[in-house]
Amino acid sequence: MIENYLLEQFVAFARFGTLRKASEELHITQPTLSRSMKKLEDELGASLFHRENSKLSLNETGKVAAECAEKALAANQDLIDHVLRFDRSLRTITLGSCSPYPVNELVPLLQEQLPGKTLTTELNNEDARLIAGLRSHLYQIIVLHEYPEEKDLFCQRYIDEQIYITVPEDHPLAAKDAVTFEDLLEYRILMTAHIGFWMDVTLSKLPPSNLLIQSSLDALGDLIAASSLPFFNSDRMIHSSGDIPGRVSIPIVDPEAKATYWVCCLTSDQQRFRSLFNAIRGSMIRGSGK
Amino acid sequence: MIENYLLEQFVAFARFGTLRKASEELHITQPTLSRSMKKLEDELGASLFHRENSKLSLNETGKVAAECAEKALAANQDLIDHVLRFDRSLRTITLGSCSPYPVNELVPLLQEQLPGKTLTTELNNEDARLIAGLRSHLYQIIVLHEYPEEKDLFCQRYIDEQIYITVPEDHPLAAKDAVTFEDLLEYRILMTAHIGFWMDVTLSKLPPSNLLIQSSLDALGDLIAASSLPFFNSDRMIHSSGDIPGRVSIPIVDPEAKATYWVCCLTSDQQRFRSLFNAIRGSMIRGSGK
């Protein structure tokens, strides 16, 4: 068995080419590195270096060893990452979502159902990365916008969301009952960057030059109030924040402008979150009754 | 970074369940293990054990950690194996073959073409394992009985071999020009275990009870001389060792009883073995001219 401190030093040499540079990077002295490299060769029982003229370089075996050493160190780092992540997952709940609205709705529910747990949330555009995060205990609960086929996931159908465009009452579009993305091609539209997968949807339907993307939510609010530019909205958002005087919201009828959300956890966590999923179902019934 | 000696001790505990057993297995003392497990928790910054009633067991995080630790240790062992194998491959040539006859032919050629190198040979029934061995530098040259499609292999068509059955002149089969495996069903046949993939062929065509398999080649030779039992032979073997007085050899005409050999190396080694492959082609031309 080769200790990792030797591999770390060896990989540093392989990367930086000379003992001096590597020793500086690792904040150890050159003689220490020199000694370690000898020790590594000794413990492996194979020559790894080509030595000539006070110049040290990897030989063919050394190159093979450097590759393998990186893998071994990566496995070690994996261990640390996985353990810390899992340990954290026992005390904290991280909600990963493809879209911000479900987060708003779920956060109070999670806080109520999982008292004493720290709750953090994260937007992530790609369903695949959300699922991978769930498996690696980066997330405990995720919200997807497509039903996943994966067998190790327990999924509960959640709310729908329909995208609207909100315009001033005197806007050319204001009279319409419905619009398509195509209708929006001639306008510049305000939006925020923090809308999860909806960003991918809008970018696939509208050219970037049409979109005035604000990274700050505050800035977006100010611009909406101060300008008469159209901006994206959704039935859910309108419902929860109420109508804005002097503006009308028109539904976008493209199929891409409507999504069904799914709340998922690992099947191995299903029992643990049973009452939470019950509460989610309950909230949907109450929500529809409003 | 977690040092591997800690992981080794941790995995031993995970396997054997108590510090005592693990300490005995590792030939270290119990207090040492106890201290190491604390150190591991400390360095990871996570609790790994459930401690109660002077009983130590893994908690959920510990189970995750044990799995990852095994992977990390496996990666470390991989490093050692790969490096030693590669280093060895620079000084020695290991020939892996699916069949013994090509080995007999190739060994003198290899010794002539690669002077100063240590030469070892190994029979291996499965082509897939020969190819894997080539890739991991366990072998440098292999002989297959089917053309492999793998792109990282350089392959050279080699000799054919045809299996015969050798019987006494007064044997019922002696009069035949050709036989099939089916004809052999009623006889007990002498053979050796060291015939590579031919063993798989015979076992697929004849019941094991028909085969008198000798592990020692000497024993087989003695039995052939002392008994009148049929035994397997091949055109190549007959050619090189000459006819045995009082015996006749009859070809087995099933397609399975004929093989074409392929000599292969890694394409990355192709240049290194160029003259060797030339010599192999040369030997085949001379061989056919005889």
Place this chain on the structure above:
DNA sequence: CCGTATTACGCTAGCCGTAATGATG
């Protein structure tokens, strides 16, 4: 001479074992 690697030497951190203590059934 400056930059490189190796060798020599002394320090000390940390790993180990022994012995003692605690806890449990």
Place this chain on the structure above:
DNA sequence: CATCATTACGGCTAGCGTAATACGG
């Protein structure tokens, strides 16, 4: 009291840094 884990103590290995040496462009 037998078994298992933890704590306490002292020895010693081995990894470290400093300083000196060697070698080349």
